[in-house]
Amino acid sequence: xxxxxxxxxxxxxxAAVGFAAGVVGSLGVLRKxxxxxxxxxxxxxxxxxxxxxxxxxxxxxxxxxxxxxxALLSLGGxxxxxxxxxTRDDAATAIVLGVSFGIGIALLSxxxxxxxxxxxxxxxxxxxxxxxxxxxxxxxxxxxxxxxLAAVWLGLKEATLVAFDPAFAAASGWPVPLxxxxxxxxxxxxxxxxxxAAGAVLVTALVVIPPVAARLWTDRVGxxxxxxxCIGLIAAxxxxxxSGLVPRLxxxxxxxxxxxxxxxxxxxxxxxxxxxxxxxxxxxPLTFE
Amino acid sequence: MRRSIGSGKDCGYRxxxxxxxxxxxxxxxxxKHPPDQAPHGAAAIRRRAxxxxxxxxxxxxxCVWIASLIATDSAAAAGPVRAVATTTIVADLVRQVGxxxxxxxxxxxxxxxxxxxxxxxxxxxxxxxxDIVVSSGLHLEGKLADLLxxxxxRVPSVAVADGLPREKLLPVTDGLFDPHVWFDAALWSLCxxxxxxxxxxxxxxxxxxxxxxxxxxxAALLRLDGEVRKRIASIPPDRRVLxxxxxxxxxxxxxxxxxxxxxxxxxxxxxxxxxxINRLVDLVVTRGIPxxxxxxxxxxxxxxxxxxxxxxxxxxxxxxxxxxxxxLGGAGGAATLExxxxxxxxxxxxxxxGAR
Amino acid sequence: xxxxxxxxxxxxxxxxxxxVAYGRRPVLWNIDLAIDAPGLFAIIxxxxxxxxxxxxxxxxxxxxxxxxxxFFGQPLAEVRGRIGYVPQRETVDWxxxxxxxxxVLMGTYPRLGWFRRPGPGERECARACLGRVGLSDVAERQIxxxxxxxxxxxxxxxxxxxxxxxxxxxxxLAGVDARSQEQIFRVLSELRAEGRLVVVVHHxxxxxxxxxxxxxLVDMRLVASGPTASVLTGDNLRRTYAGPLDVLDEIxxxxxxxRRTR
Numbered sequence: 001x002x003x004x005x006x007x008x009x010x011x012x013x014x015a016a017v018g019f020a021a022g023v024v025g026s027l028g029v030l031r032k033x034x035x036x037x038x039x040x041x042x043x044x045x046x047x048x049x050x051x052x053x054x055x056x057x058x059x060x061x062x063x064x065x066x067x068x069x070x071a072l073l074s075l076g077g078x079x080x081x082x083x084x085x086x087t088r089d090d091a092a093t094a095i096v097l098g099v100s101f102g103i104g105i106a107l108l109s110x111x112x113x114x115x116x117x118x119x120x121x122x123x124x125x126x127x128x129x130x131x132x133x134x135x136x137x138x139x140x141x142x143x144x145x146x147x148x149l150a151a152v153w154l155g156l157k158e159a160t161l162v163a164f165d166p167a168f169a170a171a172s173g174w175p176v177p178l179x180x181x182x183x184x185x186x187x188x189x190x191x192x193x194x195x196x197a198a199g200a201v202l203v204t205a206l207v208v209i210p211p212v213a214a215r216l217w218t219d220r221v222g223x224x225x226x227x228x229x230c231i232g233l234i235a236a237x238x239x240x241x242x243s244g245l246v247p248r249l250x251x252x253x254x255x256x257x258x259x260x261x262x263x264x265x266x267x268x269x270x271x272x273x274x275x276x277x278x279x280x281x282x283x284x285p286l287t288f289e
Numbered sequence: 290m291r292r293s294i295g296s297g298k299d300c301g302y303r304x305x306x307x308x309x310x311x312x313x314x315x316x317x318x319x320x321k322h323p324p325d326q327a328p329h330g331a332a333a334i335r336r337r338a339x340x341x342x343x344x345x346x347x348x349x350x351x352c353v354w355i356a357s358l359i360a361t362d363s364a365a366a367a368g369p370v371r372a373v374a375t376t377t378i379v380a381d382l383v384r385q386v387g388x389x390x391x392x393x394x395x396x397x398x399x400x401x402x403x404x405x406x407x408x409x410x411x412x413x414x415x416x417x418x419x420d421i422v423v424s425s426g427l428h429l430e431g432k433l434a435d436l437l438x439x440x441x442x443r444v445p446s447v448a449v450a451d452g453l454p455r456e457k458l459l460p461v462t463d464g465l466f467d468p469h470v471w472f473d474a475a476l477w478s479l480c481x482x483x484x485x486x487x488x489x490x491x492x493x494x495x496x497x498x499x500x501x502x503x504x505x506x507x508a509a510l511l512r513l514d515g516e517v518r519k520r521i522a523s524i525p526p527d528r529r530v531l532x533x534x535x536x537x538x539x540x541x542x543x544x545x546x547x548x549x550x551x552x553x554x555x556x557x558x559x560x561x562x563x564x565x566i567n568r569l570v571d572l573v574v575t576r577g578i579p580x581x582x583x584x585x586x587x588x589x590x591x592x593x594x595x596x597x598x599x600x601x602x603x604x605x606x607x608x609x610x611x612x613x614x615x616x617l618g619g620a621g622g623a624a625t626l627e628x629x630x631x632x633x634x635x636x637x638x639x640x641x642x643g644a645r
Numbered sequence: 646x647x648x649x650x651x652x653x654x655x656x657x658x659x660x661x662x663x664x665v666a667y668g669r670r671p672v673l674w675n676i677d678l679a680i681d682a683p684g685l686f687a688i689i690x691x692x693x694x695x696x697x698x699x700x701x702x703x704x705x706x707x708x709x710x711x712x713x714x715x716f717f718g719q720p721l722a723e724v725r726g727r728i729g730y731v732p733q734r735e736t737v738d739w740x741x742x743x744x745x746x747x748x749v750l751m752g753t754y755p756r757l758g759w760f761r762r763p764g765p766g767e768r769e770c771a772r773a774c775l776g777r778v779g780l781s782d783v784a785e786r787q788i789x790x791x792x793x794x795x796x797x798x799x800x801x802x803x804x805x806x807x808x809x810x811x812x813x814x815x816x817x818l819a820g821v822d823a824r825s826q827e828q829i830f831r832v833l834s835e836l837r838a839e840g841r842l843v844v845v846v847h848h849x850x851x852x853x854x855x856x857x858x859x860x861x862l863v864d865m866r867l868v869a870s871g872p873t874a875s876v877l878t879g880d881n882l883r884r885t886y887a888g889p890l891d892v893l894d895e896i897x898x899x900x901x902x903x904r905r906t907r
Contacts, residue, residue, distance in 0.1 A: 134593055
């Protein structure tokens with residue numbers, strides 16, 4: 001049975017995004033910046049709505065560019081709050097997330113309420129909807145994903161160093177804040193690229209769940225990144241397949257459910273770190289002498 | 290972000306009421322301006338003189354305003370009837386029937402999607418001040434239902450399609466009907482008399498005029514119906530499939546013998562899934578359909594994806610044109626239903642290979 | 646060795662009038678300290694006295710509110726490649742998915758510069774360093790599955806891989822068993838024998854007297870610095886710790902001094 005062209009196009013784009021999101025997300029999780037990724041994700045909505053209002057066009061590149069701008073602005077706001085106020089990290093992230101998301105929702109409901117031509121369907125960016133991806137759109141998503149993967153491959157050494165021991169990295173002369181910003185910006189890019197697939201509300205799951213699941217299976221960074229990418233890819237494809245079979249189903253929740261299922265399996269069955277292995281296997285002492 | 294309200298049409302308020310309303314608006318709006326904005330009018334007076342003169346003048350203004358209302362209610366209706374219509378299509382209908390006696394204000398501008406439009410407080414205001422509110426009915430204005438229902442108790446209203454005989458309507462799900470009745474010209478020709486009757490209750494003096502204009506318009510619609518029927522018939526039978534962005538043309542299809550398929554459902558609120566697009570690509574390729582159509586008030590994305598899918602299977606599908614579906618007008622577009630229907634038909638016939 | 650520029654050249658490490666504050670709270674005041682290679686030098690003081698901060702200030706990890714730090718007479722930026730750092734063990738997440746070898750290789754990263762991966766040369770160096778600290782057999786193990794002493798030795802191996810001339814170690818012996826402590830000190834002594842300077846923030850007075858050539862007593866300000874025997878007097882210690890010394894410490898010190906003067 002041949003797979004319909006549209007399904008192939010959507011699958012190719014989403015698979016690339018899922019893989020890259022898993023890989024980039026691993027670095028974010030290792031650097032303990034997962035929450036910042038969530039703030040960026042929620043902020044993209046405002047940018048998407050604003051881009052549509054300003055340009056009047058529904059082309060994916062335009063909307064995603066707007067989403068990226070607002071995501072980076074929100075991350076900048078986070079940095080400013082941390083630098084100039086005494087607000088703690090988690091509270092600052094919650095503030096930025098809430099405010100930017102609120103603006104986004106307000107703009108979005110304004111657009112639908114006004115019935116602006118072409119505005120119908122922008123709510124799809126909330127929960128993800130990949131049905132109408134054109135080949136050009138899919139190519140854009142895949143291209144950006146590949147570029148992100150190249151960046152990760154290039155700077156893996158620096159990213160791992162800064163994630164593991166920032167004090168040692170700084171003392172060795174590495175520009176730790178710069179590397180940090182680049183890492184978080186890369187996560188923001190992946191979050192934006194993941195919008196059509198999973199939507200602003202749920203794309204964090206695509207960036208956080210695969211790394212955490214992969215961690216359970218391996219103790220090496222390289223393997224963790226690769227495995228996380230594969231899990232992200234499978235989850236993304238599963239989500240698209242599920243929403244393709246059932247009409248009118250948003251893709252975002254299906255992707256999250258698929259990723260969560262893989263995580264649950266990992267939690268139970270991973271060798272050594274899984275629950276079953278710990279119950280059944282010999283008590284492995286965690287320290288040696 | 291500015292909205293163009295049915296521009297160019299005179300509001301038709303009477304002079305004393307207009308003055309009172311202007312003063313009222315100035316006073317109310319000035320109280321919202323922050324102090325550092327350049328104050329004007331009443332706000333400037335208030336700032337220089339303090340609060341007390343303002344507070345004392347309010348009751349006076351209120352009394353004058355109430356008096357003018359009472360006066361206008363008891364006076365004979367002078368000036369045109371103020372009608373507020375929801376969609377551009379309904380607005381056109383009211384203009385045709387009302388003629389010079391009715392000033393029509395349209396709520397939604399050209400190109401606006403009526404399925405998702407939500408009213409602002411200002412809209413509610415306009416509707417409440419009208420002499421008559423005309424809506425399309427059958428839940429086309431899905432988000433305005435509550436508002437229209439509440440208004441219906443205070444302001445004379447007519448929901449045009451609601452008055453049509455049920456057996457002529459196409460059901461969607463249990464209890465609901467497809468509201469896109471206007472593209473069946475013969476069916477729509479039953480509506481002018483309904484509007485005329487309602488106008489007559491509001492403006493009894495013009496009853497005869499309304500009835501005549503309604504009859505004229507109905508006759509024109511019936512003539513149009515015949516023309517369209519002939520034009521559509523010129524399309525080869527195996528090509529008579531109309532693929533559009535959403536299911537707005539079912540009445541059109543039933544009346545003129547052409548099969549209609551929408552990517553989205555009857556309301557633009559529901560979204561097309563991958564399976565829907567695949568199904569349609571199949572349909573378009575296996576039936577060899579030469580053209581598909583986008584709409585003025587709905588996004589193109591689904592149709593674009595559809596065309597790509599067909600192209601990948603070696604079947605080039607042209608974009609037949611942009612049809613008016615839920616709205617008239619737009620850039621250089623048709624301002625009346627007749628013109629819109631003619632334009633649609635020409636696009637369809639040309640796209641699907643009918644006689645020129 | 647400490648405090649004198651006997652040989653006439655610039656000091657290996659020189660703190661001049663160093664003041665560090667966290668926000669408005671001063672942590673270090675007017676520290677003047679000079680240390681020369683070769684040597685094993687300890688920085689000792691009560692908790693919260695600013696010992697770690699002194700190290701971090703030297704390495705540019707915290708900003709100086711006043712004063713300068715010079716290495717071989719030059720500012721840090723120009724000689725970074727010659728300075729090695731071993732941070733406290735708690736600063737690191739030991740659950741991080743890296744192996745012992747991966748961590749030691751990180752010591753070679755500054756030499757590689759941006760984007761280059763470690764090659765066979767770097768791996769050789771890392772293996773040699775692991776051998777020196779006695780961890781060759783756990784090279785592929787994930788770092789979380791090591792004992793405290795082994796973890797500290799991994800950090801030490803990483804520092805060795807940096808091939809630096811001056812080493813700063815922050816509490817390297819905290820929570821480490823006796824055997825690992827001895828192994829670590831053996832390596833540090835080897836470094837001294839190679840002509841390098843090793844500066845250690847240390848917590849234990851007993852071992853300080855035995856193992857270090859020079860000591861600086863720090864309690865927000867510099868109480869005293871110089872050769873161990875002359876600095877670790879009861880008087881100085883009382884001024885530093887500002888409270889009754891632990892009796893055992895006093896006894897231990899007295900025993901040590903008696904042993905030396907015999």
